[in-house]
Amino acid sequence: DKVELIYSDTVAENDIRSQILRKEFGECLGDDFDFKSYHGATLFKQGTELTAMQRGNLDMGNLAIFDFYNQVPHTKVLGAPFLFRDYEHMRAVYNSDLLDELWKEIEEKAQVKILATPYNGTRHLGYKGDKRVMTPDDLKGMKLRMPPGEGWQLVGRAMGATTVPVPFTEVYTALQTGAIDGQDNGFPATRSMKFDEVINHIGKTAHLVGHNLFTISLAKWNSLTPEQQARVQECAKNFERALDEATLKLEQELEADMKAKGIDIYTPDLDAFVANVKKVYAAEGQDKDWPEGLYDRINGYTAN
Amino acid sequence: MTDPFTLSMLLIVALALSGLSVGIAMMCGSFLYLILMDMRFPRGFDPSITTEQLLQGLYNGYTLLAIPLFILAADIMNVGSLADRLLRFCQALVGRFRGGLGHVNVVSSVIFSGMSGSAVADAVGMGKIVINLMTRDGRYTPAYAAAITAATATVGPIIPPSIPMVLYALVSDQSIGYLFAAGLLPGLLMAAMMALTNFLIARRRGFPVDEAVPLRELPRATFEAFPALMLPVILLGGIYGGVMTPTEAAAVAAAYALTISVVFYRSVSFDAFWAALKAGSRSTGAIGVLIAGSITFNYVITREDIPNALAGFLAGFDLGPTGFLIPVNLLLLALGCVLEGGAIILIVLPILLPTAQALGVDLVHFGVITVVNAMIGLVTPPYGLLLFITANITNQPVGRIIAEIWPFILALFAALAAITFLPDFVLWLPRLLGYTG
Amino acid sequence: MDRLRRIAGRLAVLVNHLTAGLLLSMFVVFLLQILFRYVLGWPVLWTVEWVTIAWLWGILLAFAFVLTPGEMIRLDILYNAAPRGARRAMDVFVGLVTAAIFAWTLPHAWDYVTFMKIERTAAFQWRFDLVFAVYIPFHIAVIVRMLALVWAGIAGDRPRAELEPRPETHDYD
Ligand code: NA
Numbered sequence: 001d002k003v004e005l006i007y008s009d010t011v012a013e014n015d016i017r018s019q020i021l022r023k024e025f026g027e028c029l030g031d032d033f034d035f036k037s038y039h040g041a042t043l044f045k046q047g048t049e050l051t052a053m054q055r056g057n058l059d060m061g062n063l064a065i066f067d068f069y070n071q072v073p074h075t076k077v078l079g080a081p082f083l084f085r086d087y088e089h090m091r092a093v094y095n096s097d098l099l100d101e102l103w104k105e106i107e108e109k110a111q112v113k114i115l116a117t118p119y120n121g122t123r124h125l126g127y128k129g130d131k132r133v134m135t136p137d138d139l140k141g142m143k144l145r146m147p148p149g150e151g152w153q154l155v156g157r158a159m160g161a162t163t164v165p166v167p168f169t170e171v172y173t174a175l176q177t178g179a180i181d182g183q184d185n186g187f188p189a190t191r192s193m194k195f196d197e198v199i200n201h202i203g204k205t206a207h208l209v210g211h212n213l214f215t216i217s218l219a220k221w222n223s224l225t226p227e228q229q230a231r232v233q234e235c236a237k238n239f240e241r242a243l244d245e246a247t248l249k250l251e252q253e254l255e256a257d258m259k260a261k262g263i264d265i266y267t268p269d270l271d272a273f274v275a276n277v278k279k280v281y282a283a284e285g286q287d288k289d290w291p292e293g294l295y296d297r298i299n300g301y302t303a304n
Numbered sequence: 305m306t307d308p309f310t311l312s313m314l315l316i317v318a319l320a321l322s323g324l325s326v327g328i329a330m331m332c333g334s335f336l337y338l339i340l341m342d343m344r345f346p347r348g349f350d351p352s353i354t355t356e357q358l359l360q361g362l363y364n365g366y367t368l369l370a371i372p373l374f375i376l377a378a379d380i381m382n383v384g385s386l387a388d389r390l391l392r393f394c395q396a397l398v399g400r401f402r403g404g405l406g407h408v409n410v411v412s413s414v415i416f417s418g419m420s421g422s423a424v425a426d427a428v429g430m431g432k433i434v435i436n437l438m439t440r441d442g443r444y445t446p447a448y449a450a451a452i453t454a455a456t457a458t459v460g461p462i463i464p465p466s467i468p469m470v471l472y473a474l475v476s477d478q479s480i481g482y483l484f485a486a487g488l489l490p491g492l493l494m495a496a497m498m499a500l501t502n503f504l505i506a507r508r509r510g511f512p513v514d515e516a517v518p519l520r521e522l523p524r525a526t527f528e529a530f531p532a533l534m535l536p537v538i539l540l541g542g543i544y545g546g547v548m549t550p551t552e553a554a555a556v557a558a559a560y561a562l563t564i565s566v567v568f569y570r571s572v573s574f575d576a577f578w579a580a581l582k583a584g585s586r587s588t589g590a591i592g593v594l595i596a597g598s599i600t601f602n603y604v605i606t607r608e609d610i611p612n613a614l615a616g617f618l619a620g621f622d623l624g625p626t627g628f629l630i631p632v633n634l635l636l637l638a639l640g641c642v643l644e645g646g647a648i649i650l651i652v653l654p655i656l657l658p659t660a661q662a663l664g665v666d667l668v669h670f671g672v673i674t675v676v677n678a679m680i681g682l683v684t685p686p687y688g689l690l691l692f693i694t695a696n697i698t699n700q701p702v703g704r705i706i707a708e709i710w711p712f713i714l715a716l717f718a719a720l721a722a723i724t725f726l727p728d729f730v731l732w733l734p735r736l737l738g739y740t741g
Numbered sequence: 742m743d744r745l746r747r748i749a750g751r752l753a754v755l756v757n758h759l760t761a762g763l764l765l766s767m768f769v770v771f772l773l774q775i776l777f778r779y780v781l782g783w784p785v786l787w788t789v790e791w792v793t794i795a796w797l798w799g800i801l802l803a804f805a806f807v808l809t810p811g812e813m814i815r816l817d818i819l820y821n822a823a824p825r826g827a828r829r830a831m832d833v834f835v836g837l838v839t840a841a842i843f844a845w846t847l848p849h850a851w852d853y854v855t856f857m858k859i860e861r862t863a864a865f866q867w868r869f870d871l872v873f874a875v876y877i878p879f880h881i882a883v884i885v886r887m888l889a890l891v892w893a894g895i896a897g898d899r900p901r902a903e904l905e906p907r908p909e910t911h912d913y914d
């Protein structure tokens with residue numbers, strides 16, 4: 001009898017990421033498994049996958065860190081801007097044992113197991129304007145679109161912008177009409193949603209090194225044999241590797257292409273942004289749920 | 305397709321045909337499917353999924369929030385004397401031609417559509433007044449007045465704003481802004497076709513030329529109607545000028561209608577406003593539960609992979625976009641004979657959309673086609689909401705209105721054909737505004 | 742039965758005032774949101790959350806306690822064309838099946854709504870079991886109304902007036 005794995009995420013059905021998932025995870029599992037994936041939030045709405053897994057109605061998902069904020073407040077540290085310097089730093093941290101305790105806490109409290117942390121692109125400031133945004137002060141009065149949801153809005157606020165929660169599908173029009181001045185997606189989304197047609201600057205803030213938590217419900221996990229568990233874990237890592245590689249390649253190509261098409265791509269004063277984020281988080285008390293010293297341990301981590 | 309799925313489909317049809325609210329019938333189908341599957345499988349089909357989908361679907365549908373406010377805006381316009389002022393203006397503008405009040409009816413619907421997102425609101429509000437005007441002194445038969453009022457009201461949700469377009473945006477994930485823009489030219493085309501029909505009928509039957517409102521009254525009529533005429537400009541300007549989202553625009557429309565009714569026309573009492581709120585919240589409950597029911601059954605359809613199966617099945621026939629759109633038009637028109645517009649969009653579209661996308665049909669274009677079909681469905685017998693409403697206003701049997709309305713239905717079919725086969729015509733304005741599809 | 746109908750009628754009037762108030766609050770809060778964001782430049786989160794909750798509560802309360810069947814979206818051609826005896830049979834069928842399904846699923850619905858206490862809303866930080874609590878009276882009201890329909894079908898005294906469609910509450914098409 002095959003093991004059925006029901007999976008739901010919010011990425012579009014025909015997106016390259018969905019194809020990579022079906023190939024590198026789904027096909028990798030082999031004949032013992034029946035991996036059924038539903039994309040584009042057609043099965044469960046964005047942000048509701050975790051409770052669906054906990055109630056036994058969903059086996060797997062590719063969750064955002066924000067999804068854990070209510071149930072495991074310690075995870076809030078992972079959503080903080082500038083926690084990771086870049087992709088290599090992020091990957092090194094997840095390959096280390098720094099987060100073992102947090103992972104165990106998630107398993108206990110949320111009853112799900114994190115299998116991998118696939119990289120989905122670094123977020124930068126893309127905007128329309130007549131001058132470069134170098135510091136948080138330059139962001140003053142600028143209407144920055146951040147995805148709806150308090151977790152995202154906090155990030156935008158901490159960067160120093162006036163945030164506007166516009167739905168993803170309306171961002172292009174909003175940029176064009178001037179309802180918003182900027183958005184904070186990475187290169188791949190900027191291209192696939194054609195934002196590069198309506199912005200003229202990209203400040204490479206890299207404020208979030210975007211990644212998801214590729215997750216399986218603990219009940220499902222515990223129902224598998226050790227061999228099956230090993231297989232699922234191995235294929236999850238396989239998917240992570242493939243998505244990392246594809247995203248990095250795409251980012252590099254798109255950055256070069258957008259530069260060639262005349263978009264001003266530059267690196268702002270990152271220290272100023274880091275300082276502003278720290279200030280806002282402290283002032284709002286947003287760092288009070290972070291595990292003692294974990295931010296600094298992650299932030300200062302270097303693989304040897 | 306599993307047996308539980310087939311059974312739950314049959315249950316929905318049986319319950320709906322026996323007169324149960326369609327939304328509750330769909331919830332019953334969704335519950336039944338999960339109960340049966342839950343007996344078969346150890347996990348993954350808890351019946352509470354129906355409750356979960358209903359609550360999360362309503363809770364996470366930001367664009368849906370425009371619906372109650374567009375309903376409220378129309379209700380406020382209908383309690384104020386806005387409609388009277390607009391009508392006076394239309395009379396001064398086109399009343400002098402043969403079949404004049406028929407043309408007044410068409411033009412007033414076009415202007416009203418720019419403020420209201422609902423065809424029914426047009427027929428109930430503006431329609432009632434224009435019918436009185438037409439049938440006074442026995443110049444037009446009540447049945448003809450009812451027929452042209454019902455037919456022209458269909459333009460309401462084609463010209464922006466539009467509640468059915470918001471529903472389509474919900475199921476298709478397309479931008480409301482572009483959908484609204486795409487409706488403008490098709491709406492004007494439909495109105496032109498109906499003016500032409502009225503003109504031809506008026507000539508053949510020798511309808512009277514109405515006493516012309518003297519041209520010197522036009523400036524005054526225009527001045528009085530001006531605040532009302534500005535609303536569509538403010539709405540579209542606000543949306544495309546980046547001041548507000550289409551959802552917020554709905555609130556602005558309601559606020560504007562209230563303000564000019566109170567300040568400019570001094571015609572809305574608090575009691576009337578409260579009555580509009582009460583009626584608006586009842587309408588919201590009715591459409592909201594239909595939305596909720598369709599969300600719960602959509603889960604079942606998705607879980608059973610029906611849309612993809614249909615897309616795969618149709619892929620075997622090697623249809624082009626045209627080969628797909630003609631049968632879809634026929635299907636939607638047939639459904640329009642028995643279902644309300646919103647129900648067609650919410651129930652049938654989720655199944656068709658993946659196929660449309662796979663065949664390369666532009667989804668904004670497809671949205672306009674769908675909404676036009678759904679609106680034509682409001683005037684096609686046996687079940688045509690607009691037929692019932694105008695029959696009710698004029699105290700005529702529905703049969704007599706049907707006898708008068710068929711030339712207008714033919715005119716709407718012609719407009720639908722043009723809208724279906726001329727995507728560039730439909731997409732011209734959205735592209736001008738930056739749509740890249 | 743008549744006394745129950747009178748109570749239901751009074752409840753309908755009362756709840757309709759409440760849903761009207763919820764709609765009014767959506768209207769006002771949306772205008773505030775535009776004011777905050779575009780005039781004053783303040784980012785606001787609570788506005789959309791309030792409007793969303795008012796929308797959810799308004800729908801479920803209005804449907805459960807205020808709407809007559811004539812105001813609901815129904816497919817009534819066959820029903821209206823059927824002879825009286827057949828209509829009564831349909832009422833009993835619809836009422837029994839729907840009441841049975843909703844009664845069977847009530848514990849599941851309760852389980853979900855109470856389970857949601859572990860999540861909170863983004864802006865107000867309200868517990869989701871409270872935000873979703875309105876679903877339970879809705880679910881129970883469906884059962885009660887369906888049992889009343891069975892009774893009306895058996896007794897043959899379903900009031901015609903409740904089936905009359907009222908155009909002013911169908912203005913979403
Ligand atoms: Na309209």
Ligand code: NA
Binds near residue numbers: 410
């Ligand atoms: Na009209």
